Amino acid sequence: MTKKYVSKKVEAMQPSGIRAFFDLVLGMKDVISLGVGEPDFVTPWQIREAGIYSLEQGFTSYTSNKGLYKLRLGLHQFLKKHRGLEYCPDEEMLITVGVSEGLDLAIRAIVNPGDKIIIPTPCYVSYAPVVDLAGGIPVVVDTSKDCCRLTPRTLERALDAKTKAIILNYPSNPTGVAYTRKELLALHAVMQKHGILCISDETYADLTYDFDHTYFATLPGAREHTIYLDGFSKSYAMTGWRVGFACGPRDIIAAMTKIHQYTIMCVPITSQMAACEALITGRKSVEEMKREYRRRRQFIIGRLNEIGLDCVMPEGAFYAFPSIKKTGLPSMVFSQKLLQTQKVAVVPGTAFGVSGEGYVRMSYASSLANLKEAMNRIEVFLASIRK
Amino acid sequence: MDEILEILEKDGRASVEDIARMLKKKPSVIKQIIQKYEKDGVILGYKANINKEIVKEAGSEVRALIEVNITPQKDVGFDRIAERIYSFPEVTSCYLISGTYDLLLIVEGKDLQTVARFVSQKLACSEHVRGTATHFLLKKYKEDGIILKHTDDEDKRITISY
Numbered sequence: 036m037t038k039k040y041v042s043k044k045v046e047a048m049q050p051s052g053i054r055a056f057f058d059l060v061l062g063m064k065d066v067i068s069l070g071v072g073e074p075d076f077v078t079p080w081q082i083r084e085a086g087i088y089s090l091e092q093g094f095t096s097y098t099s100n101k102g103l104y105k106l107r108l109g110l111h112q113f114l115k116k117h118r119g120l121e122y123c124p125d126e127e128m129l130i131t132v133g134v135s136e137g138l139d140l141a142i143r144a145i146v147n148p149g150d151k152i153i154i155p156t157p158c159y160v161s162y163a164p165v166v167d168l169a170g171g172i173p174v175v176v177d178t179s180k181d182c183c184r185l186t187p188r189t190l191e192r193a194l195d196a197k198t199k200a201i202i203l204n205y206p207s208n209p210t211g212v213a214y215t216r217k218e219l220l221a222l223h224a225v226m227q228k229h230g231i232l233c234i235s236d237e238t239y240a241d242l243t244y245d246f247d248h249t250y251f252a253t254l255p256g257a258r259e260h261t262i263y264l265d266g267f268s269k270s271y272a273m274t275g276w277r278v279g280f281a282c283g284p285r286d287i288i289a290a291m292t293k294i295h296q297y298t299i300m301c302v303p304i305t306s307q308m309a310a311c312e313a314l315i316t317g318r319k320s321v322e323e324m325k326r327e328y329r330r331r332r333q334f335i336i337g338r339l340n341e342i343g344l345d346c347v348m349p350e351g352a353f354y355a356f357p358s359i360k361k362t363g364l365p366s367m368v369f370s371q372k373l374l375q376t377q378k379v380a381v382v383p384g385t386a387f388g389v390s391g392e393g394y395v396r397m398s399y400a401s402s403l404a405n406l407k408e409a410m411n412r413i414e415v416f417l418a419s420i421r422k
Numbered sequence: 423m424d425e426i427l428e429i430l431e432k433d434g435r436a437s438v439e440d441i442a443r444m445l446k447k448k449p450s451v452i453k454q455i456i457q458k459y460e461k462d463g464v465i466l467g468y469k470a471n472i473n474k475e476i477v478k479e480a481g482s483e484v485r486a487l488i489e490v491n492i493t494p495q496k497d498v499g500f501d502r503i504a505e506r507i508y509s510f511p512e513v514t515s516c517y518l519i520s521g522t523y524d525l526l527l528i529v530e531g532k533d534l535q536t537v538a539r540f541v542s543q544k545l546a547c548s549e550h551v552r553g554t555a556t557h558f559l560l561k562k563y564k565e566d567g568i569i570l571k572h573t574d575d576e577d578k579r580i581t582i583s584y
Contacts, residue, residue: 057582060581060582061580061581061582066581068577068581068582070581070582070583071579071580071581071582071583072583072584073579073583075577075579159584160584161584208584326425326428330425330429330444330445331444333443333444333445333446334440334443334444337443337446338443380581380582382582382584386584403433403436403440403444407440
C-alpha cells in the first residue's frame with residue numbers, strides 16, 4: 036500500500052536477485068562464508084583503547100564539520116611523509132563517514148543533470164546508484180574482456196563531450212586488480228586530454244602486494260583533477276568505526292563540505308579519536324595484516340587453479356575473482372548451488388555489474404583453516420556438477 | 423624473520439604443501455628449508471599449547487617465579503651456575519635478567535610443598551646462590567602471546583556483505 040510513496044528512482048534501485056541471495060545466505064547456519072567484504076581482524080587494541088579512553092575523558096560532542104583538526108593535521112603529516120601527497124588540512128581535506136560517504140559527496144558535488152560519469156565494471160555496488168541518485172548518467176564500461184583492467188583504449192571509447200569524471204577504484208573490490216604507475220600514466224593521459232576529473236577510490240591502497248601503490252594524485256599534473264578517497268576501514272580493520280577522508284582541490288572539497296555539513300554534520304568523535312591513534316601507532320599492525328593477506332592470497336589462488344577454476348593473481352585488496360565459465364553455470368546459479376550443497380557462500384559476480392557474469396567473488400579475509408575447508412568443499416562441488 | 427618461521431610459529435602443524443602454496447614456492451624447497459632450520463637448531467621442536475588451567479589432573483600443579491641472586495664466576499660469568507640450576511627438571515624456564523636479581527626462574531611442582539622443598543633443599547643451598555625470592559603464581563592470564571581464556575572465536579561480521 037505504502038509503496039506508492041516510494042520514489043520511482045529508489046524503487047528501481049536494488050537488483051532483486053542479489054538481495055534474495057543475500058537473504059538466503061543470512062538465513063542459513065554453519066556456512067563458511069567467503070562473502071564478507073571486510074577484514075576478519077579486530078581493530079588493533081591500542082586503537083580500540085584510544086576510542087574507549089576518549090569516551091572516559093568525556094569526548095562526546097560534535098566536532099567541526101571538516102573533522103577534528105587533530106585528525107586532519109595527523110593525516111596531512113602522514114600523507115606527506117608516507118605517500119608523497121600534500122593536502123592542506125584546512126581547505127583540501129574532509130573527514131567522511133567511510134569512503135562511501137566520500138564517494139556520494141564527490142558525485143553530488145560535481146554532477147549537473149545529465150553529466151556522465153564513467154564507471155569501469157565489475158565494480159563496487161554503490162557507484163552507479165550514487166551517480167543515478169545525483170541525477171547523473173552512469174556510463175558503465177565493461178572491462179571483462181581485458182582481464183577486468185581498464186585500458187586507455189576502452190576509456191577513450193567511452194568518453195564524450197558530456198563526460199565529467201571517472202570513478203577509478205584500485206586495488207579493486209571485487210576483482211583485486213591494481214594498476215602499475217605505467218598503466219596509470221597512460222590512463223591519466225586520456226583523462227587529461229579530455230579534461231575529466233578522476234575520483235580515485237584508493238581504500239585498499241595499503242593492501243597492494245606485488246608493487247608499490249601509486250596514488251593517482253601523485254602523477255604529474257593529476258592533483259588538480261583528482262578527488263582522492265581513502266579511509267581507515269580496510270588498512271586498520273576499522274570498518275565499523277566508519278572513518279574515511281576525501282582530499283582534493285579546495286573548490287571541490289568546499290562543495291563536498293557544504294553537503295556534508297547539512298546531511299551528516301560530522302563523523303562520530305569516538306571514531307575520529309581512534310583514527311588519530313591509528314595514524315600514530317597502527318602501521319605495524321597494517322604490515323602484519325598485509326603479510327597475512329598476502330599468504331592467504333597465494334594459498335587461495337593456488338588452490339583455485341588446482342581445482343580447475345581459472346583465476347589470475349589479484350594484485351591487491353582481499354578478493355579472488357575466479358572465472359566459473361568452465362562450469363557452464365551463470366554466477367547466480369553457481370553461487371546458489373554451492374551454498375545449498377556445500378554451505379560455502381560467495382558473491383555472484385553479477386552483484387558488481389552485468390560484466391561480472393561468469394565470475395564469483397571470494398573474499399580471503401578469513402582464517403586459513405576456513406579457506407582450506409572452503410576450497411575442499413568447492414572441489415567436491417565442482418566434481419559433483421561435472422557428472 | 424623468514425615467513426616460513428612466522429607461519430610455523432603461529433601454526434606448528436601447517437603442512438609443507440600449504441606453506442608452499444602460501445609462499446608460491448615448491449613443496450620440496452620448503453621441506454628442505456624446514457629441515458635445515460631443524461638441523462641448525464633454529465626450530466627446536468613442535469608442541470601444542472595446552473591450557474593446563476582446564477586440564478583436570480594437571481590442575482593441581484603449582485608454579486612459582488623465583489628470583490635468584492648469584493655470584494658470577496671468573497671467565498664463565500653466570501653461565502655455568504645458570505646451567506647447574508636450569509638442569510633441574512623442576513625449572514621450566516630460566517632467564518638472566520637485569521636489576522636487583524640475576525636469574526629469573528619458573529619452577530613447577532605438583533604442590534606448594536614440592537616447590538618449597540626444591541627451593542630450600544636444592545636451589546638456596548647451591549654454591550654461588552646468595553639469595554632467592556619466591557613468588558607463587560595465582561592465575562595465568564596470558565602466556566607467550568596466548569590469552570588463556572576460552573573464547574568461541576565467533577565471527578562477529580555479517581555473513582555476506584559487499
